[in-house]
Amino acid sequence: MDNFKLRFYNNFIADERWRYIVNGLSVTIRVTFFAALIGIAIGFVVAIIRSTYDKTGHLKVPNFLCEIYLTLIRGTPVVVQLLIIYFIVFGTVKIDKAFVAIVAFGLNSGAYVAEIVRSGIMSIDDGQFEAGRSLGFNYVQTMVYIITPQAFKNILPALANEFIVLLKETSVAGYIALQDLTKGGDIIRGRTFDAFMPLLTVAIIYLVMVMGMTAGVTRLERRLRNSDH
Amino acid sequence: MTTDSTLIKVINLEKHFAGGKVKALDGISTEMRKGEVVVVIGPSGSGKSTFLRCLNLLEVPTGGSILFENEDLTDRNVDINRHRQKMGMVFQHFNLFPHMTILRNMTIAPIKLQGKSPEEAEKYAMTLLERVGLGHRAGAYPSQLSGGQKQRVAIVRALCMKPEVMLFDEPTSALDPEMVGEVLDVMKSLARESMTMVVVTHEMGFAREVSDRVLFMDEGIIYEEGTPEQIFNNSQRIRTKEFLSKVL
Ligand SMILES: Nc1ncnc2c1ncn2[C@@H]1O[C@H](COP(=O)(O)OP(=O)(O)O)[C@@H](O)[C@H]1O
Ligand SMILES: [Mg+2]
Numbered sequence: 001m002d003n004f005k006l007r008f009y010n011n012f013i014a015d016e017r018w019r020y021i022v023n024g025l026s027v028t029i030r031v032t033f034f035a036a037l038i039g040i041a042i043g044f045v046v047a048i049i050r051s052t053y054d055k056t057g058h059l060k061v062p063n064f065l066c067e068i069y070l071t072l073i074r075g076t077p078v079v080v081q082l083l084i085i086y087f088i089v090f091g092t093v094k095i096d097k098a099f100v101a102i103v104a105f106g107l108n109s110g111a112y113v114a115e116i117v118r119s120g121i122m123s124i125d126d127g128q129f130e131a132g133r134s135l136g137f138n139y140v141q142t143m144v145y146i147i148t149p150q151a152f153k154n155i156l157p158a159l160a161n162e163f164i165v166l167l168k169e170t171s172v173a174g175y176i177a178l179q180d181l182t183k184g185g186d187i188i189r190g191r192t193f194d195a196f197m198p199l200l201t202v203a204i205i206y207l208v209m210v211m212g213m214t215a216g217v218t219r220l221e222r223r224l225r226n227s228d229h
Numbered sequence: 230m231t232t233d234s235t236l237i238k239v240i241n242l243e244k245h246f247a248g249g250k251v252k253a254l255d256g257i258s259t260e261m262r263k264g265e266v267v268v269v270i271g272p273s274g275s276g277k278s279t280f281l282r283c284l285n286l287l288e289v290p291t292g293g294s295i296l297f298e299n300e301d302l303t304d305r306n307v308d309i310n311r312h313r314q315k316m317g318m319v320f321q322h323f324n325l326f327p328h329m330t331i332l333r334n335m336t337i338a339p340i341k342l343q344g345k346s347p348e349e350a351e352k353y354a355m356t357l358l359e360r361v362g363l364g365h366r367a368g369a370y371p372s373q374l375s376g377g378q379k380q381r382v383a384i385v386r387a388l389c390m391k392p393e394v395m396l397f398d399e400p401t402s403a404l405d406p407e408m409v410g411e412v413l414d415v416m417k418s419l420a421r422e423s424m425t426m427v428v429v430t431h432e433m434g435f436a437r438e439v440s441d442r443v444l445f446m447d448e449g450i451i452y453e454e455g456t457p458e459q460i461f462n463n464s465q466r467i468r469t470k471e472f473l474s475k476v477l
Contacts, residue, residue, distance in 0.1 A: 125324075134316070135342070
């Protein structure tokens with residue numbers, strides 16, 4: 001027991017090492033949150049372009065660019081994308097690492113969100129589209145007022161799952177020496193030569209966050225299923 | 230010839246699908262006068278829906294033209310969205326917006342497209358809802374309504390735009406039999422108020438009682454047309470007679 005206390009003291013109290021965990025957690029949450037926002041923005045734009053092309057044959061060139069983006073992002077590991085954006089894209093400028101991580105994970109997430117949103121848009125009955133157009137709404141208005149709100153509701157659970165994945169994926173941010181939660185735990189390990197306590201702490205924090213989000217998604221799913229409007 | 234009272238003039242309308250293999254419409258010419266009720270009948274697959282959907286360009290014709298208030302809708306430079314505001318459409322499957330209340334279903338287009346204030350749009354929507362006996366359901370969602378109620382809402386949703394013409398594509402075909410009457414009643418009262426209507430339907434009673442003119446379509450053309458009296462009691466042509474003998 002005294003041994004446990006001592007290890008706890010060494011890993012978290014001495015030199016205020018708990019700060020690595022707390023600051024790391026805050027970085028992880030910030031990166032995940034803003035990357036998710038970027039992912040949603042990119043995802044919706046790409047999805048609308050892609051489904052417009054699918055439905056009408058318009059927007060051929062933007063659709064082609066979107067396909068290249070999707071192929072590149074989904075065909076390469078996120079760590080490689082992160083390294084490329086840090087060392088090549090922003091290689092010559094001094095820049096906040098958290099910002100780079102947000103851009104990289106946002107770009108990455110956008111590709112996955114896009115396909116989720118597209119499947120949501122395509123799942124809406126064509127009659128909805130025709131009803132909108134027959135009232136005089138143009139294509140974009142129909143998308144904005146009628147199609148995407150319904151699609152969004154259908155895909156909320158899948159989107160939430162994507163952001164759970166995103167949260168875990170940001171743990172590779174240490175590759176560009178960003179001190180996120182994972183990196184924070186690892187730094188403590190390097191100082192105290194005790195892997196067990198800091199890494200398990202980190203794991204538990206991720207687990208609690210993921211379980212919290214999952215519980216939220218489950219409740220959301222149940223709510224959506226019960227309300228048929 | 231286009232007279233003052235002509236609202237829609239259809240000239241040699243063609244719609245081919247699958248690169249010309251399916252001739253859904255194969256040269257249709259007719260016109261609808263203001264206040265006229267035109268009923269379109271014919272066997273399944275004869276092109277009735279395609280015809281109706283071409284009138285507001287939900288289907289883009291592959292040939293011919295459609296003059297609406299003397300403007301050719303098939304002209305690429307025409308702002309079709311502006312014209313569609315004046316052409317209400319009612320679908321077989323209602324197509325209400327499930328994520329909006331009944332009132333919102335009815336007011337979103339007038340507010341967003343005609344610049345109506347929410348108060349003004351809601352006031353008019355409520356008047357129409359009351360008239361079809363659904364004032365008390367204004368705050369409900371479509372999923373909480375019966376089929377007949379949904380279709381009545383769909384009709385008044387289109388009316389909220391104050392259209393010049395109403396297009397109906399089998400508005401009662403998806404309804405349980407006991408709900409057909411309530412929808413037809415709304416359509417009859419519209420006809421009495423001199424709304425111009427083009428109605429694709431299998432309700433021959435409605436056609437007989439309400440319509441000014443009946444178009445019988447077969448294989449993508451208007452095979453025979455005339456007053457209900459001429460078509461139902463005095464048809465001159467073999468396929469019309471065959472069809473009517475099956476449905477009457
Ligand atoms: N989107 C489409 N693609 C290909 N063929 C179609 C399409 N819509 C209608 N058709 C064909 O056009 C013909 C007329 O169809 P439709 O207008 O729906 O007939 P109706 O409403 O009289 O039953 C049918 O042969 C149908 O298969
Ligand atoms: Mg049809």
